[in-house]
Amino acid sequence: MGRYERAAKGSLKEATSLASGIIDSIRYDLRREEVRLEEEMRDRVESVQTTLNEVASIQDAIIAGSLEVKKELEKARKKMIKNGDREWMTTQIIGAAGRLGELRSLHIDAVKTIQGALARPPSAVDIIERLTKDLLKLSGSWESSAREIDESISEVVDSNAPLEMIELSRELNNNGFDLILAGENRDPANIESCRARIRDLSGEDLVD
Structure with a gap:
């Protein structure tokens, strides 16, 4: 096994370990937030x-x-129509109006009571806003861990050419192999043509 293959396996092993770690971390964070959300919503209700x-x-x-x-x-009202007892009807009207006033006051107090209870923090909306902010903070940590995974994977392939390949290129270009290809024809144009052929076949022109 060559050194690059060993390095690749090592980097991939590290990336796999990091990936497992971030999955476990996210699972733990989400479960913790879920438990807290359940508790807060239950307390709210x-x-x-x-x-x-x-x-x-x-x-x-x-x-x-x-x-x-x-x-x-x-x-x-029916009794008044039947007996003409207007005075008794008047008493009933006053009593009904007073009773209605009492019921209306009771209703207003009830509305204020429920509004006060609903306004008591944290509201359900407050709880969700808190959850959203916490998840945003956690996502920053998750993203940082994910970046480590990408960096580990990117290390698998070295963009620099191996030293051995560089040395081979120098061997082909600097040791007179162009002259050997030229044979008896030592015309400069022919030598340059042989040199260009070596460069073309070896992919030298592909290098920036």
Whole structure:
């Protein structure tokens, strides 16, 4: 096994190890973020659960109260039409209006309560924004590790020509082989033609 093959295997082994490492790291980071997200979302929902239940009960009571007052008011109206008891009807109207005011105040308080609970940080949006920022930070670390993998792979092939190939090129070009090819015809043009042939066959002209 030549030294380049050994170097290539070593670099690829290192790249494989780095790749496994970054995969494990990303898997760990994502799992940690997943656990934190689950906890934060659960806490968010649980923090407003009691308030939501209380407000829901109040809203149901408001509905029931409104229906009851409306029913009593309708009953009083029919009674007034039947008996002409306008004074009693007046009392019922005032009572219904007062009761409606109480129900309206109760509703306003309930709305404020739920709005306050929903505004209490962190909101679900805050949690997702935090997650997004954390993932961006983590991605920077992942990218740095990925760059190490690419660098390790790039080391597999050396862009510089092997020393042995350079020495062979010097051997062909600097030791009179062009003269041997020229044979008895030592005309400078023929010698240059033989020299050019060596360069062409050896790919010398391909080198920048």
